[in-house]
Amino acid sequence: MEEDTGVLPRKDDFSQWYNEILWRAEVMDVRYPVKGLYVWYPHGFAVRKRAYGILRDLMDRDHAETMFPLLIPETEFMKEATHIKGFEDEVYWVTHGGRNELDVPLALRPTSETAIYPMYSLWIRSHTDLPLKLYQVVNTFRYETKHTRPLIRLREITSFKEAHTVHATREEAAAQVEVALGLYREFYDSLRVPVIVSRRPAWDKFPGADYTIAVDTVMPDGKTLQIGTVHMLGDHFSRTYDITYEDANGEQQYVYQTCYGISERSIAAVISVHGDDKGLVLPPEVAPIEVVIVPIIVGKRRDEVLSAAGALEEEFRNAGFAVKLDAREMRPGAKYYHWEMRGVPLRIEVGPRDIDANTVVAVTRSGKKTTLDRRGVVEGVCSILGEFGEELSQTARQAMADRIIVAATMEETAAAVKNGVAVVHWCGSQECAEKIETAVDASIIGSDIRSDLIAVSDGPCVACGGNGTSALIARTY
């Protein structure tokens, strides 16, 4: 395990900052000797565990959790033509068992449609089997050729939460897309991460989907990070995999499907959106340690202070907080830096002065210091943490708002995407999209924007002057 001393690069230098915080805050170790694969430190994994706990709770309201195999036979994988096209260049293949070549090569799932849908074909018989809503949290593999980056561009995505739903009608499936978007919004609200929802351009949709609606956030360097996608699959896959049901009239009908996913990019977003020059800043909702108690040990009152700190710890634990008493033989200042790096939302200090005054000192990760009465300490901490979470939401929201710039010309757009997201009018054609992308060195993120930070309007396309509507342009991860 690494020590946390030393200076983190300033967050202004985001790329450097991101690389260093991952190991200094014990999130990921990037030294695993295979490109694109990284190791979760226990602390990083504990953050993941809490975040995915929230996600699971959301899914469990209306989905059932399942688990499909990692390996997909080539014969199934190759059935859906557009789907294959989207993935064939980045699939890992298992070709041997020991020294023997396999008759049918097995793909390491890059996503699980082709593993799940053949089984759906067997499971779904009647309209009474519908709707079917399953999800799984699994690892997936993609042979990325571009620059890999921990939590963001991986060859093994270790935490892919993918849901696959099946419906009797296209309308029902379309409605499910909206339900999924609602769940994802709720999830990111819990993580205090602001998002923009938009419809991806046709050429950027999921291979095999009718349309894709994406959830993006804006990183500190102004690039967008896709942190969730919801796909309307229509009946493409049901026709390929022969997923049919007998309707009330006794006739066979193809089903309509959706799928939607979130990966550990959600963790990258939490780290990047909230972190600062001192390290991680974790929302209480996902912090593995919500409250750290630092006893201020002074010479002969050592035992007294330690037992006061122990009593506090027990009180917090009984109240349901994830609490940690740091009784290590270190100077208090060193402990402060240690826990600040790891993003602990609240620090409680107890020393002789506090014992005499019957108080404790509470300091939030954002630096707000409060002296609390020892008696109502649990209630006091509860409300401080609540406010702290709210503060994170507001700060992050404001930071994102500041990076969204409405642009009317190519020049304005080019300037805007240097450190943020541009909102421009675009006619929707691929030709104009390419013109814009080349001119401003950024990508069309989407249209049909849904964000209370962005006012959508109609206007002349920034490229051709024809009828256009608001679209997002940004550099992307």
Place this chain on the structure above:
RNA sequence: GGGGCAGUAGGGUAGCCUGGUCCAUCCUAGAGCGUUUGGGACGCUUUGACGGCAGUUCGAAUCUGCCCUGCCCCA
């Protein structure tokens, strides 16, 4: 996809061109002992490395080849 540069202990570096010691060095690194403790303490003792595989050689961190990993530039 094309090109360039690099990899030395937990982290940071020197040495490499021009092969040769008992010991390379720095740190907010590790282990141990003691004194300390309201924002990164100090002293002493000590541990630990030349990315991997092969080759050349009496001898390789140093030269050659391949591989892996990382970074930068171009498409």
